[in-house]
Amino acid sequence: MTEKLSLAGLDRLPDRVARPRYRRDDLSPGIVHFGVGNFHRAHQAVYLDELFNAGEGRDWAIVGAGVLDAEKVGRDRLAGQDFLTTVVEQDSGHISARVTGAMIDFIEPGATDAVIAQLAAPAIRIVSMTITEGGYFIDPASGRFxxxxxxxxxxxxxxxxxxxxxxxxxxxxMRRREAGTPPFTVMSCDNIPGNGHVTQDAVAGLAALVDADLAKWIHDEVAFPNGMVDRITPATTDRERSILRDEFGVEDAWPVFCEPFRQWVLEDRFPAGRPALEKVGVTFVDDVSPWELMKIRILNGGHAAIAYPAALMDIHFVHEAMEEPLIRRFLEKLEREEIIPVVPPVPDTDLNDYFSLIERRFANPKIGDTIARLCQDGSNRQPKFILPSAADRLRAGQSVTGLSLVSALWCRYCTGVSDSGRIIPPNDAAAERLKEAALRAKDDPGAFLALSDIFGDTGKSPVFAGRFASNLRTVWEKGARATLESYLAGSL
Structure with missing residues (x-):
């Protein structure tokens, strides 16, 4: 017997499924969120759900806002279950399910007037977003809007x-300014260095094209706190829906599966007010950059490092990649020898211990995170997660053998065929351009580094270019597996 997720059916859910200890009528909106995907529903929405369960902050409920047509499917699924989400946490010795109710509405894509009206409402004091690294209109080479x-x-x-x-x-x-309503705080929850600054540049940069005085007002009056967010949350498939139905008896059209670990570090700059998230585990600091850089370089950089050799070796799941000794040893050598040494210190944190935690999280066999997900959007992720570490090492006159190998493996991946001949579906907005350059790079490695919007000055470095070219030739001649063996033997 299963129960379809709905407000009316909450009391009929099995006892082992946790559910909100508050009524929907107890909530009122305080946040508009753009990018209602799995990560948001397993992260920000979970923290708020816990706060509401504690009897606090119930005027900070979330209203989702869609922009892309592709969001209509998710929006309709959530609307069909009263905007509830089942969040399932899993690791090798643990599985639990909880229903969260922090979202009370989701404005569908295309309803521009309704979104603007909601943003202008005085009750809205925070506007947050998870729109991915590629959604900020950043020039990858310069890092600017x-x-x-x-x-x-x-x-x-x-x-x-x-x-x-x-x-x-x-x-x-603009509507709030005209009405004399104080501005809301704009809070990015994406994996971008200085995500608050990047968001401010985008909003103020667009404003400057409309009205110079408006741009100045935004710089002076609107807060854009930086933040670091972390939780591994794979895409939802029929596999996850089936597990939830079979294990817990819940029919959820769009559940979220995730690891138990989560982290959120935020700069405490919310002049319009904020929920008391420190009571449910959020860390508020004056400067988030040390935590942010640690996570982006070590975790996100680690994901990028294992993604492409695993894809070329036809490995499907992330935990399966970590079970492959060559990939796990490659990750450890790269992190400890090239990435961690150029990560600045983080208060009360041992970076090597942090990496050990990352290794365990990557190896979690229950998450079902896929290599294909890690490979997505490489043209935006390489300039943020891999190339900055390489640039730091080049400035210090240090080796970039491993980091350039990551870029070479990505280049080989972009040709669209694995070492076995399996077709790799394109999963990058720039896929066609990347494939053309990657195929040319087989004979002329510089053709790939010539993508200056991605590689910038790093691609022009003779040291990086030389190592990249040598590594790429080896990948083509020997394949990913033998290349990793050479790297680990110190003979690459």
Whole structure:
């Protein structure tokens, strides 16, 4: 016997499924969130759910806001179950399920006027987002906001009916300014160094195209705290829906499976107020950059490092990659010899212990995280997770053998065929351009490094270019497995 997830059916759920200890009528909106995907529902929404369960902050409920047409499917699934989500935590010795109810509405994509009206409502004091690294209109080579992007130019020309997240945020801020309503705080929850600064650059940069005084007001009056977020949350498939149904008797159209670990470190800059998230485990600090850099370089960089050799070796799951001795030893050597030495100190944290924790998390066999997910969007992830470490080492005159190998493996992956001949489906917005450059790079490695919007000055370094070229030739000649063996033997 199974129970379809709904508000009316909460009391009929099996006893072992935790559920909200508050009523929907007890909640009122305080946050608008863009990018209602798995990570948000397993992270920010879980922290708020715990706070509401403790009897606090119930005027900080979430209203989701869609922008992309692709979000309609998820929105409809959540609407069909009263915006509830089942969050399942798993590791090798533990599985638990809880229903969260922190989201009370989700404005569908295309409802521009409704989104702007919600943003302008005085009760909304925080606007948050998980729109992925590629959603910020950043020039990868410079790391700066690109005001000439066609979507940004289009919004600037018609800011009353914007199409981007930043256009909507700006339109909401403009309406609040006109009404004399204090601005909301804008909080990025994406894995980008200085994500608050990056978000401010995008909103103010778009504003500068509309009105210089508006841009100055945003710089002076709107808060954009930086934050570090962490929880491994794979995509939902029929596999996860079946486990939830069979293990817990719950029919959820869009459950979230995740690891037990989670972390959130935030700069405490919320002039319009904030929920008391410190009571449920969020760490508030004056400067988040040490934690942020640690996570981006060690965890996200580690994901990028194992993704491409695993894909070339036809490995499906992340934990299976960690069970392959060559990949696990490659990750450890790369992290301890090239990445961790250029990560600045973090208060009360041993970086080697942190990496050991990351290893255990990657190896969790119950998560079902896929190599394909880690491989996504490499054109945005390489410049943020791998190349900055390489740049730091080059400036210090240090070896980049392992880091350049990561880029070489990515290049080989971009050709779209694994070592066995299996077709690799494209999963990058720039996939066609990447494939063309990667195929040319087989004979001319510089053709891939010539993607200056990705590699920037690092690709122009003779040291990096030389190591990349040598590594790429080895990958083509010997395959990923033998290349890793050479790297581990010190003969690459």
């Amino acid at each position: 690109d005001p000439d992007h066609p979507a940004i130019r289009a919004d600037a020309a018609n800011i009353a009916q914007p199409k981007t997240v930043f256009g909507l945020i700006l339109a909401g801020l």
